[in-house]
Amino acid sequence: MIKVQGLSKLYGDVKAVDNITFECRPGAVTGFLGPNGAGKTTTMRVIAGLTPATSGEATVAGVHYHDVPNPGTQVGVLLDASAQHAGRTGREVLTLGAIAMGLPLSRVDEMLALVSLSKAESKRRIRNYSLGMRQRLGIAHALLGDPKILILDEPVNGLDPAGIHWMRGLLREYANRGGTVLLSSHLLHEIEVIADDIIVIGHGRIISQGTKAEMLQTAGTFVKAGDASALTNALTAAGITAVPSGDGGLRTEAKPEEVGRITAEARIALIELRPADGAGLEEMFLELTAETQRDENTPEGVKV
Structure with a gap:
């Protein structure tokens, strides 16, 4: 389970996240929606222990991320598929991850097969990967330690229709096995298809949240x-x-x-x-976020 309680994050005088509270339950995919600059990425970075909260807290499986022993085996994180060492091969990235987590190296081949990266592709430098290939590699790394929780920021960005379909099935199966998924995406149709619960955020505040059925009713x-x-x-x-x-x-x-x-x-x-x-997700999203489509107060250079 992911639990966020009274979480706020300030950059100077600007509140990127403003006193938000929500939970992501096991066995469900939670869609995290909001306009650009709404606070989605900042929230996910705080949950993943990459950005300190100004106030409030975020926990995974009941503890703060930095207190999770061998966190890669408990929480899989993909926030930026391009944030990988461009000079390494895909296989090297997964091998280093397996060594750091104390996993058998056979896990590398299992993950490459899972995300459909061929033997030849795994030996290519990441600088030569397409965005879709980097997304597949990022998912492989997030799943490498067989975690119980996944935190994914725009994981289908750069994937072709077949890749999006594959991702949808992968996350659905993961949740059906009891995993917790927090997923942000600007592709509203994909969230509508796969999400069990939906959270909508704007200007750093939770606008609405509930099950998909409740939200679209x-x-x-x-x-x-x-x-x-x-x-x-x-x-x-x-x-x-x-x-x-x-x-x-x-x-x-x-x-x-x-x-x-x-x-x-x-x-x-x-x-x-x-x-x-029942209203469609796009219609519901546009209605809820009509006044939060632009966040002109976001500090320059800060991705929220």
Whole structure:
């Protein structure tokens, strides 16, 4: 389990992370979402013991990361696939990791096979790897010690569709075996497909969190008209707030019969009127983060 309690991180006078609290449970993939500069990477760095917290704490399996004995065998971390020694080969990186963790060297070949890096590719210098190959190597290193917890920042970045599908299956199987996964990604569809729980952060604060089913559940009405502008104006005039949804439609919290009455009185021809389905992740994300899409207060040069 990963547990974050009252965590804050300041860079000078700027709060990159502001008093956040959440948990990632065993047997589940937790999607960690937020706009650029929202605080995702800073939070993950604090959990992984790379950045000290200003206040609050983050623990893995009940202890701080730096107190975990032989941490690579307990917590697998991938925060930047490019942060690997460019002059070493993929095999050398995994071999050094296995030696440091006291693992049998047979584990190196097992991980190379797991992430589909061939014998020839494993002997190439990392400077000659594509981003997708570096991601596969980073995942291999994170899984090298057979940890119970994975912390992954944008792990599918640079992967082709087949690689994304492979990653999805790998993480699903890992969670099904009881592992804890904290996963950030800007590919919202991938989070929607694989995540069990979702945490949304903006301006360093938790905006919303819960199971995927809870987060995507919605009520209200979906309505679509040939004249979208007239529809919006009629609803607004009636004091009903509506947000874009789907292909040219609107979603509102009002009941279908109320929306139907208003549009009938305004003589607006409707294409569709029905109870709203569960909102998609992209729609939910954009609504929740509408006011946090830009973080202009982030200090220059600081990745949060």
